[in-house]
Amino acid sequence: MTRAVVLHRWPWQEHGLLLDLFTEGFGRVRAISKYARSRRSSLRATLEPFTLIDIELKGRGEVKNLARADSVQNFPLRSVHLYSGLYLNELLQRLLPEHTDLPGLFIDYVKSLELLSETQVIEPVLRQFEYRLLCHLDLDFSFTHDANDGNAIEPGILYRFVAGSGFVPAQIENEALYIGEAPAETASSEWLISGAEISVLGQFQLANPQVLKQFKQLMRNAYAPLLGSKPLRSRELLLAAVQNK
Amino acid sequence: MKAFSPAIAALIESLRILPGVGQKTAQRMAFQLLERHRDGAGKLASALNHALEVVGRCQRCRTLTEGDTCSICDNQARAAEGTVCIVESPADVLAVEQTSQYKGQYFVLMGRLSPLDGIGPADIGLDLLEKRFQDGGINEVILATNPTMEGDTTAHFIADLAARYNINATRIAHGVPVGGELEYVDHTTLGHAFSGRKSL
Ligand SMILES: [Zn+2]
Numbered sequence: 001m002t003r004a005v006v007l008h009r010w011p012w013q014e015h016g017l018l019l020d021l022f023t024e025g026f027g028r029v030r031a032i033s034k035y036a037r038s039r040r041s042s043l044r045a046t047l048e049p050f051t052l053i054d055i056e057l058k059g060r061g062e063v064k065n066l067a068r069a070d071s072v073q074n075f076p077l078r079s080v081h082l083y084s085g086l087y088l089n090e091l092l093q094r095l096l097p098e099h100t101d102l103p104g105l106f107i108d109y110v111k112s113l114e115l116l117s118e119t120q121v122i123e124p125v126l127r128q129f130e131y132r133l134l135c136h137l138d139l140d141f142s143f144t145h146d147a148n149d150g151n152a153i154e155p156g157i158l159y160r161f162v163a164g165s166g167f168v169p170a171q172i173e174n175e176a177l178y179i180g181e182a183p184a185e186t187a188s189s190e191w192l193i194s195g196a197e198i199s200v201l202g203q204f205q206l207a208n209p210q211v212l213k214q215f216k217q218l219m220r221n222a223y224a225p226l227l228g229s230k231p232l233r234s235r236e237l238l239l240a241a242v243q244n245k
Numbered sequence: 246m247k248a249f250s251p252a253i254a255a256l257i258e259s260l261r262i263l264p265g266v267g268q269k270t271a272q273r274m275a276f277q278l279l280e281r282h283r284d285g286a287g288k289l290a291s292a293l294n295h296a297l298e299v300v301g302r303c304q305r306c307r308t309l310t311e312g313d314t315c316s317i318c319d320n321q322a323r324a325a326e327g328t329v330c331i332v333e334s335p336a337d338v339l340a341v342e343q344t345s346q347y348k349g350q351y352f353v354l355m356g357r358l359s360p361l362d363g364i365g366p367a368d369i370g371l372d373l374l375e376k377r378f379q380d381g382g383i384n385e386v387i388l389a390t391n392p393t394m395e396g397d398t399t400a401h402f403i404a405d406l407a408a409r410y411n412i413n414a415t416r417i418a419h420g421v422p423v424g425g426e427l428e429y430v431d432h433t434t435l436g437h438a439f440s441g442r443k444s445l
Contacts, residue, residue: 073432082397
């Protein structure tokens with residue numbers, strides 16, 4: 001048995017479901033449940049997203065067969081919490097390649113769902129998950145040393161963030177080292193942050209609104225090249241929800 | 246090897262778009278129509294053609310209908326109720342109508358919000374729904390979308406939209422099936438049933 005959560009699912013043939021599963025042991029896996037949509041099946045609810053399930057997969061092909069699935073815990077999400085859950089799923093679908101086993105990420109994901117279903121405040125949960133995802137994808141960066149030559153971050157210097165590497169001193173960067181960079185990265189060149197602020201960000205005090213705001217900016221810069229020009233559709237719902245309030 | 250003449254093959258292929266119809270069933274249907282029910286086949290063909298010509302979407306509620314608006318939207322007594330029931334498909338309108346419990350109007354989404362499939366608010370006519378909210382005359386929306394993650398997402402999204410126009414939003418209760426036994430009901434369904442409980 002393996003623990004898993006359904007990220008998304010589509011109707012398959014007349015009575016089945018094709019599942020995009022995030023599993024603890026095998027990463028993202030596609031599997032088919034042949035009769036999940038038949039009238040007598042109780043699997044339909046078990047195989048809804050945001051439910052921790054125990055599963056057994058069979059078959060050697062690219063697409064597995066779901067031999068059994070039992071619900072372990074459901075994380076009920078409402079309104080913005082629901083859109084936030086969708087946001088996590090969309091991030092994983094976009095950025096996590098299939099069959100890449102990252103057990104730590106699975107635990108972080110389930111923890112995030114648990115927090116979303118329990119807490120009122122969603123933003124710190126989302127930012128924390130975004131950062132953890134970067135770490136698991138080996139795209140994390142240092143909060144204590146710059147990405148140019150590994151010098152210690154100095155409180156009085158302004159830095160800018162280069163996605164995929166980290167913080168670089170703003171002045172040096174502007175002169176010679178990065179001339180002719182890809183245009184995708186020029187977006188992040190607008191954002192400058194002092195070494196002192198970087199050190200604060202590195203302590204992850206996301207309950208502090210000021211820190212949270214800057215951390216969001218940081219994550220936006222880090223994810224921009226990963227997501228490219230195709231926007232996340234769940235963000236559309238989150239933004240509309242903020243406007244509706 | 247070609248087993249069927251082109252016309253028969255095309256008919257079989259066309260029948261396969263129907264839900265639950267595979268290759269075998271499509272073949273059986275095609276032979277039935279061509280061998281034994283040629284009159285019926287003719288009627289089927291012209292009925293299909295006629296329906297395709299005259300049936301479109303209701304301009305107010307988006308359900309399938311002939312003419313600009315459907316009979317439910319045209320019914321003044323139902324409009325006077327001031328309630329709009331939101332459903333995912335025209336078949337759901339029929340299902341609610343058969344309960345004989347609802348006397349208001351409908352809005353048919355023809356789908357559900359599903360960001361992971363790229364389906365956003367505009368794709369399910371929420372701009373049109375918002376216009377109806379703006380126009381006034383609605384005091385309650387009943388959210389009768391399916392109890393799936395997408396149905397829930399859609400319901401919450403519309404509830405937020407309704408709140409902006411001071412319209413009360415309610416969600417139909419989901420839970421234990423009539424004639425069912427608690428121990429056989431899955432966690433999620435039982436959870437829904439608990440959160441939707443009401444006093445007796
Ligand atoms: Zn209508």
